[in-house]
Amino acid sequence: MSGHIVSVKLYLGIFVALLCLTALTIRVAYIDLGAFNTVAALAIAVVKMLLVVLFFMHVKYSGRLIQVFILAGVLFLAILVTFTLADELTRHWSPTPTGWGIIVPLLSRLF
Amino acid sequence: MTVHSAHPPGFAHQFEDMEQQREAGSLGMWVFLLTEIMFFGGLFASYIIYRALYLPAFEIGSHLLEVQFGALNTAVLILSSLTMALAIHSAQVGKRRAQVWFLITTMILGAAFLAIKFTFEWHHDYIEHLVPGFGFIIRPEWGAAGQHVPMFFCFYFFMTGLHALHMIIGIGLLTVLTVMAHRGRFTPEYYAPLEVSGLYWHFVDIIWIFLFPLLYLIGGRYIGGGH
Amino acid sequence: MSTATIDVHEAPAGSHVNYLNAKYGVKSWLLTTDHKRIALLYLVSITLMFFVGGFFAVLMRLHLIEPQGALVQPETYNKLFTMHGVIMVFFFLVPSIPATLGNFLVPMMIGARDLAFPKLNLLSWYIYVIGACFTLYAVISGGVDTGWTFYTPYSSSFSHTSVIPTALGVFITGFSSILTGLNFVVTIHKMRAPGLTWFRLPLFIWAIYATSIIFILGTPVIAITLFLLGLERLLHIGIFDPAIGGDPILFQHLFWFYSHPAVYIMILPGMGVMSELVTCFSRKKIFGYSFVAFSSLSIAIISFLVWGHHMFVTGQSIYAGLIFSVLSFMVAIPSAVKVFNWTATLYKGSISYDAPMLYALGFIGLFTMGGLTGLFLASLATDVHLNGTYFIVAHFHYIMVGGAVMAYLGGIHFWWPKITGRLYPDGWARFAALVIFVGFNLTFFPQFMLGYLGMPRRFAVYPAEFQVLNVMSSAGASILGIGYLIPLIYLTWSMRYGPAAGPNPWGAKGLEWTTPSPPPTENFEEIPVVTEDAYDYAHSTVTRV
Numbered sequence: 001m002s003g004h005i006v007s008v009k010l011y012l013g014i015f016v017a018l019l020c021l022t023a024l025t026i027r028v029a030y031i032d033l034g035a036f037n038t039v040a041a042l043a044i045a046v047v048k049m050l051l052v053v054l055f056f057m058h059v060k061y062s063g064r065l066i067q068v069f070i071l072a073g074v075l076f077l078a079i080l081v082t083f084t085l086a087d088e089l090t091r092h093w094s095p096t097p098t099g100w101g102i103i104v105p106l107l108s109r110l111f
Numbered sequence: 112m113t114v115h116s117a118h119p120p121g122f123a124h125q126f127e128d129m130e131q132q133r134e135a136g137s138l139g140m141w142v143f144l145l146t147e148i149m150f151f152g153g154l155f156a157s158y159i160i161y162r163a164l165y166l167p168a169f170e171i172g173s174h175l176l177e178v179q180f181g182a183l184n185t186a187v188l189i190l191s192s193l194t195m196a197l198a199i200h201s202a203q204v205g206k207r208r209a210q211v212w213f214l215i216t217t218m219i220l221g222a223a224f225l226a227i228k229f230t231f232e233w234h235h236d237y238i239e240h241l242v243p244g245f246g247f248i249i250r251p252e253w254g255a256a257g258q259h260v261p262m263f264f265c266f267y268f269f270m271t272g273l274h275a276l277h278m279i280i281g282i283g284l285l286t287v288l289t290v291m292a293h294r295g296r297f298t299p300e301y302y303a304p305l306e307v308s309g310l311y312w313h314f315v316d317i318i319w320i321f322l323f324p325l326l327y328l329i330g331g332r333y334i335g336g337g338h
Numbered sequence: 339m340s341t342a343t344i345d346v347h348e349a350p351a352g353s354h355v356n357y358l359n360a361k362y363g364v365k366s367w368l369l370t371t372d373h374k375r376i377a378l379l380y381l382v383s384i385t386l387m388f389f390v391g392g393f394f395a396v397l398m399r400l401h402l403i404e405p406q407g408a409l410v411q412p413e414t415y416n417k418l419f420t421m422h423g424v425i426m427v428f429f430f431l432v433p434s435i436p437a438t439l440g441n442f443l444v445p446m447m448i449g450a451r452d453l454a455f456p457k458l459n460l461l462s463w464y465i466y467v468i469g470a471c472f473t474l475y476a477v478i479s480g481g482v483d484t485g486w487t488f489y490t491p492y493s494s495s496f497s498h499t500s501v502i503p504t505a506l507g508v509f510i511t512g513f514s515s516i517l518t519g520l521n522f523v524v525t526i527h528k529m530r531a532p533g534l535t536w537f538r539l540p541l542f543i544w545a546i547y548a549t550s551i552i553f554i555l556g557t558p559v560i561a562i563t564l565f566l567l568g569l570e571r572l573l574h575i576g577i578f579d580p581a582i583g584g585d586p587i588l589f590q591h592l593f594w595f596y597s598h599p600a601v602y603i604m605i606l607p608g609m610g611v612m613s614e615l616v617t618c619f620s621r622k623k624i625f626g627y628s629f630v631a632f633s634s635l636s637i638a639i640i641s642f643l644v645w646g647h648h649m650f651v652t653g654q655s656i657y658a659g660l661i662f663s664v665l666s667f668m669v670a671i672p673s674a675v676k677v678f679n680w681t682a683t684l685y686k687g688s689i690s691y692d693a694p695m696l697y698a699l700g701f702i703g704l705f706t707m708g709g710l711t712g713l714f715l716a717s718l719a720t721d722v723h724l725n726g727t728y729f730i731v732a733h734f735h736y737i738m739v740g741g742a743v744m745a746y747l748g749g750i751h752f753w754w755p756k757i758t759g760r761l762y763p764d765g766w767a768r769f770a771a772l773v774i775f776v777g778f779n780l781t782f783f784p785q786f787m788l789g790y791l792g793m794p795r796r797f798a799v800y801p802a803e804f805q806v807l808n809v810m811s812s813a814g815a816s817i818l819g820i821g822y823l824i825p826l827i828y829l830t831w832s833m834r835y836g837p838a839a840g841p842n843p844w845g846a847k848g849l850e851w852t853t854p855s856p857p858p859t860e861n862f863e864e865i866p867v868v869t870e871d872a873y874d875y876a877h878s879t880v881t882r883v
Contacts, residue, residue, distance in 0.1 A: 127529075
């Protein structure tokens with residue numbers, strides 16, 4: 001908190017933007033984009049979150065320290081999700097590794 | 112030792128001055144929000160795992176939720192974030208009555224959110240036998256994915272339930288703040304409790320910003336949607 | 339640096355106004371916001387829980403004298419190792435140094451009057467006590483038998499014991515940790531004295547800061563996990579329920595995401611204490627200050643990347659196992675850096691063998707053994723054979739007891755004169771340290787051998803050929819138990835009959851040693867201005883009393 005005073009006009013503008021983005025996310029859900037539907041929905045949610053964080057929560061006017069803390073939270077959450085997925089999604093992969101012979105099948109699986 | 116008499120009301124003596132106190136209070140709330148990110152994060156992480164494993168079942172479950180209520184609630188919460196921000200703004204410019212009205216409006220919007228959720232959504236789901244552990248019925252039209260649909264609804268109720276719990280706590284906080292604001296406790300020099308509670312309220316809003324698409328919009332809502 | 343020169347040698351102990359005698363009465367203690375009093379409240383509660391958890395260990399070791407079990411039914415034995423683990427991990431080790439020494443010393447070491455949020459500090463103690471009450475209720479209402487790890491689906495669907503009260507107790511106490519960590523982080527960032535830059539901080543502060551990062555990022559995850567576990571038991575349905583597609587391994591991922599960093603919560607503060615002890619009792623500045631400081635942060639961060647090494651044999655994908663194995667090797671590096679640096683600090687130091695130093699020297703050896711045996715377990719091929727055996731039990735006890743508890747006792751002895759204004763009897767202290775060292779090794783070294791020979795852990799019975807080693811271990815446990823009782827007696831005795839301590843009986847560097855013993859409530863008459871680096875013993879004019 002810096003004591004920085006944000007104008008009412010800016011708050012109203014952010015509010016309208018958030019409502020528009022909500023409408024957009026619903027509209028996009030009714031269009032067939034395949035797997036991209038999820039990406040779009042999450043991308044819009046991230047933009048909405050950034051608007052709230054930067055303007056309503058004043059992070060745009062705050063110091064480096066708080067930005068680092070927020071990033072840390074996102075990062076460690078990403079670690080939890082990524083490493084757990086790395087287990088859950090590879091549970092039934094074959095071949096089961098036995099020595100160096102695993103390298104080529106593994107690489108061909110990844111690319 | 113620094114002079115005491117110059118400090119405004121609300122000054123805590125472990126600090127050297129109000130500036131240090133304000134910065135500490137703000138950092139403290141952000142650290143707390145970090146713990147909340149990880150707390151909800153455990154649920155979000157589990158949700159992501161099971162959605163990856165059981166996508167068809169999650170799509171079925173998601174389509175059984177009513178988008179209009181989710182959308183309405185999203186709008187309600189966004190508006191409440193605006194009124195919360197305006198309450199703080201009023202304190203920053205020294206408008207006491209405006210503070211109180213904005214805080215009360217925020218509380219009303221929060222209560223409206225809970226009312227919509229509990230009566231139109233949860234109660235409706237209970238009647239439709241979609242609450243796991245309370246008479247959940249697996250419908251034959253769900254096919255092979257049917258046995259995993261209760262998993263989706265576990266997440267639906269746990270995540271929105273935990274979110275609702277945080278809303279209730281937030282409304283409690285706002286009640287206390289409204290009383291304090293009414294008594295003129297917040298001035299342009301001292302409005303830290305408002306600012307810090309605002310951070311909490313906005314955070315709860317952000318959780319919902321993610322919950323809405325993740326729960327209500329899985330697999331798309333287009334005709335033939337969900338694959 | 340301005341100091342108040344109070345000559346406490348002539349005056350009777352604690353005759354000046356200090357935090358202990360400033361106010362009297364139960365209310366002044368139970369409603370205090372003074373970080374030093376709160377530290378003592380924690381000290382009492384944690385010591386109580388230590389002896390409860392220790393009592394269960396005694397019962398276990400008595401039972402294991404006989405291959406068919408000498409004391410209890412197998413179902414009861416399951417409850418004993420569960421309750422021992424739950425209480426020792428969550429109610430003793432996790433809070434131990436941070437809540438006692440951390441609470442007392444952090445403001446003093448950085449030249450502040452208190453923590454940033456004194457009332458939150460008091461709240462954290464009450465939360466700890468409430469959580470402990472739930473868990474103790476679980477003990478007396480029949481106990482828990484799931485193992486401290488609460489693995490599903492046994493804990494969620496099949497166990498008939500007091501799982502919910504125990505999980506609730508741990509859940510609640512978790513918030514105590516979170517508040518403590520929050521308080522430390524904000525305090526260290528915002529309330530350092532003028533001139534006290536990050537790289538002039540005592541390494542104990544770096545260690546506490548790193549520990550607090552883990553408190554903040556990790557504890558909420560186990561909170562939600564236990565919450566979900568409790569819900570599942572209550573509703574008979576939940577996200578770990580295989581009937582609706584739940585994966586028991588997911589529970590393990592969520593559980594260990596916290597519980598692995600938790601073991602670093604348990605050791606990092608001890609490492610912080612080590613840096614203080616080794617420098618003071620070698621009268622030398624630490625070798626490689628910034629390496630030790632950064633190693634604390636590295637341990638905190640890398641500790642979040644290795645949790646899967648607890649799940650190599652429970653059904654985790656072998657590909658994930660490969661990743662976790664490599665990362666587990668990496669996490670050993672910063673710990674090794676610390677051990678090298680402490681040893682290098684000792685080299686050509688002017689070493690004295692007071693009780694705190696005996697604990698510190700013991701730590702170096704025992705922690706190194708525990709840490710190296712961790713590498714055998716990080717390696718997939720060897721872990722397959724050693725997992726689930728007494729090798730694991732020995733490994734973590736070497737670190738948690740041979741490491742963390744020894745560091746805790748060393749710290750208690752080092753700062754005891756500051757905290758109480760009294761000196762304890764030196765001879766008894768050194769004797770107890772040696773008894774503990776001998777008892778510890780006799781208890782746990784045979785367990786390495788038992789594990790290697792294949793004796794499984796968490797079993798109430800064992801093949802007869804393992805009896806000799808088990809009896810040795812139990813004999814060691816009795817010695818260790820006596821070793822722990824000795825300081826309880828003389829430290830308590832010293833609070834009333836010990837000779838008065840001056841401000842700096844060890845001749846140590848650090849802001850806390852510039853205050854009277856015990857310190858006044860506000861810590862410093864004037865906030866000091868710091869101009870020198872930490873551990874500046876070479877230019878020190880302070881000598882031992």
